[in-house]
Amino acid sequence: MNGIHDMGGxxxxxxINPEIDEPVFHADWERRMFALWTAAFAAGMYNDNEFRxxxxxxxxxxxxxxSYYEHWLICMEQVLINKGQFxxxxxxxxxxxxxxxxSxxxxxSxxAPSVEGAKQALxxxxxxxxxxxxxxxxxxxxxxPKFKAGDAIIARNLNPAGHTRLPRYLRxxxxxxxxxxxxxxxxxxxxxxxxxxxxxxxxxxxxxxxxWGESAPxxxxxYVDMWDDYLxxx
Amino acid sequence: xxxxxxxxxxxxxxxRVKALESLLxxxxxxxxxxxxxxxxxxxxxxxxxxxxxxxxxxxxDPDYKARxxxxxxxxxxxxxxxxxxGEDMVVVENTSxxxxxxxxxxxxxxxxxxxxxxxxxxxxxxxxxxxxxxxRAVLKEFGVEIRDDVxxxxxxxxxxxxxxxxxxxxxxxxGLGEDELAALVNRDSxxxxxxxxxx
Numbered sequence: 001m002n003g004i005h006d007m008g009g010x011x012x013x014x015x016i017n018p019e020i021d022e023p024v025f026h027a028d029w030e031r032r033m034f035a036l037w038t039a040a041f042a043a044g045m046y047n048d049n050e051f052r053x054x055x056x057x058x059x060x061x062x063x064x065x066x067s068y069y070e071h072w073l074i075c076m077e078q079v080l081i082n083k084g085q086f087x088x089x090x091x092x093x094x095x096x097x098x099x100x101x102x103s104x105x106x107x108x109s110x111x112a113p114s115v116e117g118a119k120q121a122l123x124x125x126x127x128x129x130x131x132x133x134x135x136x137x138x139x140x141x142x143x144x145p146k147f148k149a150g151d152a153i154i155a156r157n158l159n160p161a162g163h164t165r166l167p168r169y170l171r172x173x174x175x176x177x178x179x180x181x182x183x184x185x186x187x188x189x190x191x192x193x194x195x196x197x198x199x200x201x202x203x204x205x206x207x208x209x210x211x212w213g214e215s216a217p218x219x220x221x222x223y224v225d226m227w228d229d230y231l232x233x234x
Numbered sequence: 235x236x237x238x239x240x241x242x243x244x245x246x247x248x249x250r251v252k253a254l255e256s257l258l259x260x261x262x263x264x265x266x267x268x269x270x271x272x273x274x275x276x277x278x279x280x281x282x283x284x285x286x287x288x289x290x291x292x293x294x295d296p297d298y299k300a301r302x303x304x305x306x307x308x309x310x311x312x313x314x315x316x317x318x319x320g321e322d323m324v325v326v327e328n329t330s331x332x333x334x335x336x337x338x339x340x341x342x343x344x345x346x347x348x349x350x351x352x353x354x355x356x357x358x359x360x361x362x363x364x365x366x367x368x369x370r371a372v373l374k375e376f377g378v379e380i381r382d383d384v385x386x387x388x389x390x391x392x393x394x395x396x397x398x399x400x401x402x403x404x405x406x407x408x409g410l411g412e413d414e415l416a417a418l419v420n421r422d423s424x425x426x427x428x429x430x431x432x433x
Contacts, residue, residue, distance in 0.1 A: 008339035124267035225393030
């Protein structure tokens with residue numbers, strides 16, 4: 001989608017302002033939110049692409065105003081409701097008592113049965129093995145590459161309303177295939193519950209001038225990983 | 235549900251997170267000990283010190299460096315690092331001719347196993363907007379001046395590959411061991427917004 005999240009090349013956001021000696025988390029609720037998100041992710045309750053699309057779909061003003069872990073909170077609630085893991089009413093029952101934080105745990109809707117398709121929680125003793133191993137997004141599928149290193153390409157001018165990992169600043173631009181990374185699932189379909197549509201992902205080089213014009217330094221470049229379906233031969 | 239029945243979420247974000255946590259615990263979708271283990275892992279055990287060790291090994295051992303640049307994931311695993319958000323790693327080397335810089339313009343992709351969780355500025359609009367279009371100005375804000383005859387390469391992490399920069403080894407560090415070298419390497423130099431200063 002052509003959303004506010006697709007920020008490459010935008011103006012007006014000001015200086016970067018890094019925080020000196022920044023802590024990993026800035027509040028205890030951020031710590032809890034990170035753990036909730038990763039635990040639910042590891043239990044298979046959503047995939048990266050689905051979640052990224054939920055974040056991208058936030059109203060643009062909210063996307064800019066809310067903090068990173070606020071996005072995680074609001075989108076995690078929404079994604080889990082959409083997937084039938086619980087209902088909004090379950091949260092509302094707790095919110096109704098939220099002024100009294102101490103009672104929140106007890107107020108969790110006692111009656112609601114687990115819905116069909118509820119996932120298995122990740123046990124604590126699996127945190128290290130699961131997170132230190134990970135799960136590659138590579139797909140073991142016999143798919144022929146459409147391009148090879150050295151090929152000239154044009155990034156397609158695609159403007160889907162759904163999720164895509166083709167940034168706006170590259171659409172219609174000429175680049176060169178640097179390397180074939182192999183076969184991966186396709187985020188544009190996986191974000192929407194569709195199949196993996198496995199295809200090759202390439203590292204593609206673009207010159208800074210091709211994208212930003214003559215004022216860009218002539219020797220500068222950038223490298224972007226792109227799926228077959230984002231590319232046409234040039 | 236009709237609008238008049240809605241209970242609005244608490245305006246206090248901490249209470250709203252607590253509500254979600256209590257619901258997920260109640261439904262058996264997460265376990266309390268698991269949450270604590272995840273926080274321990276990513277707040278204390280995994281962080282830029284991992285990436286620093288990879289850099290120091292590469293500076294000290296030419297064969298390791300060659301393996302790291304050729305196929306980063308197994309080379310990083312030799313030091314015991316790997317996993318979520320680093321399953322398919324690529325290492326790019328800074329030289330006297332090339333300076334590399336990492337960004338994720340679309341979200342916040344970052345190599346967790348070697349750097350831990352990203353700082354706020356990496357996830358925020360100014361860096362994501364500007365790193366691709368004016369990387370030299372961005373670097374200058376971080377105090378790094380790149381000569382005109384050096385190529386700046388920006389790596390926008392749009393797919394599931396995760397990147398790390400192998401910074402240039404500073405002059406005058408020839409006599410240092412791996413631990414001493416690792417102590418010179420910070421997070422920003424592995425993102426590419428800083429150079430490693432000598433001892």
